Amino acid sequence: MTFLGNQSQRIHGGQNTVVGIDFGHWNYLEIIQSSGSWADRSPLHEAASQGRLLALRTLLSQGYNVNAVTIDHVTPLHEACLGDHVACARTLLEAGANANAITIDGVTPLFNACSQGSASCAELLLEYGAKAQLESCFPSPTHEAASKGHHECLNVLIAWGVDIDQDIPHLGTPLYVACMSQQFHCIWKLLYAGADVHKGKYWDTPLHAAAQQPSTEIVNLLIEFGADINAKNTELLRPVDLVTSNSAVERILLQHEATPSSLCQLCRLCIRNYIGRQRLHLIPQMQLPTLLQNFLQYR
Template identity: 75%
Template sequence: MTVLEEKPFAQQLSNVYFTILALFCFKLFVKISLAILSHFYIVKGNRKEAARIAAEFYTVTQGQGSWADRSPLHEAASQGRLLALKTLLSQGYNVNTLTIDHVTPLHEACLGDHVGCARTLLEAGANVNATTIDGVTPLFNACSRGSASCVELLLEYGAKTQLEICLPSPIHEASNKGHSECLDVLISWGIDVDQDIPHLGTPLYVACKGQQISCVRKLLYAGANVQQGRHLDTPLHAAAQQSNTDIVNLLLDFGADINAKNIDFKRPVDVAPARSLVERHLLMYEATPRSLCLLCRLCIRNCIGRSRFHLIPQLQLPTVLKDFLQYRESIRNF
């Protein structure tokens, strides 16, 4: 009789253990699923959804230093509220507070072209070379926004123009979006205008793809290699594909090789749209020998070398010739 009374209790105890184990496994499964889902949203670029998941399911605090959402410091920096920013810093907010994707207040200030906020953050000790999980730096954000003032400020505080070859490049971003003033600042600080990123190519190639003629001109004046593009594709290939006659003419003036072949053994004229103005222009250029003036200018510039282009105004030559060597006068004037 006693055995009969104890058996149901043992079964109940066994059921309790089984229930606890089942709940533990379910909780573990939910956590793993949410972690995978958050990672999926981050990879897809949906940071807000990833932050929402983290905030709702992991009960991360929303105060200062929260990794799941933006802090008041981020909000003040992104909106350019300088007084609020200074107040928050005086209250002890961490100047390098990170969001879920490692965005700092300095990233936000530069993306919003808020120079005053950026300066205040830097003076408070902000990391000028902080990178997000995507490798984006404040300098990249400044170039993306077209804020030449922020670019100058960041460089003054020791910003590196490129941390690693695989990370987003400020000069490529400026070239792609046509922010020639940012390019001017970067070039004046001695950035490598032929910086080559495998999946993007050179800044000149990117500018040609984006049809940013002002940036193409700036890069060429700074001595960018007119033949270096992406892999075997030259900038002239990119300009021909985009059917941009003005950029094609500019590249040809700087000595672009019209017979260069890409990985598919195609010349620029072969990748130009059929019966387009660019195709006709390239075919005519092939049939017309280059002038002696153009050949002489290219030869002299090659002998001088890119690193000494700034010395051309000091040459003992007539002003009109010095202007010609610097592409400040049209070849038709000679």
């Protein structure tokens, strides 16, 4: 946005007319093109991005278009969510903002909320009809949250029924992305919710990704949830073939190769698989001793 001071100005040039409008506390450039008009970084965008709720409400009451877009199709709602301004986002949505607006890069307000780690904005958007998942050609809120470690956003998405095994060709699954980024809490949330521990990127499993990183904690977690230490990728390499020599991760994998899984672990995996991902949340309601319930839930 360009501020003009207290005076209104008019600038002519080419096919475009640039009109400076004095609007109370706001002065901005409105660009009127021969084919129509569009607002690029309007006062509404600025108020939303800065979390200025009073100014936002004033502008809306004066008739500003709640779905005004910049040349890149960014809406005020995109700005509010990227700034984690929940009150502004709610005001915009109540005024009719499109919860599924898409920029020229395919970014939605929900993606921005998950990128910022704003679980409150994500929940709000979903309540107003935002789609938790779009086609694989668009940026994925789930993958974004997983890669940046925003496990609270993942909780929201999972609660709204997002496909936690969504496989995007150039990224893989959210679990694979989280392993590549070493986001332990996100890995835990995904596995706990029933993510397929074997699905990664093409033939690379999440364990292949984790083996190339230094975290023994993540490797142990994946194995505890049933990761196959002998799985081979397209190059016929196992996770142990990708580790740094003489590293702690290599020692962990070699130890698991020599030590079979316990009967308890195998039973837990079998029972969870039989229950199915969609019903794992019902485990606390099963007529089982609390100790057994906790065991099945990895508590």
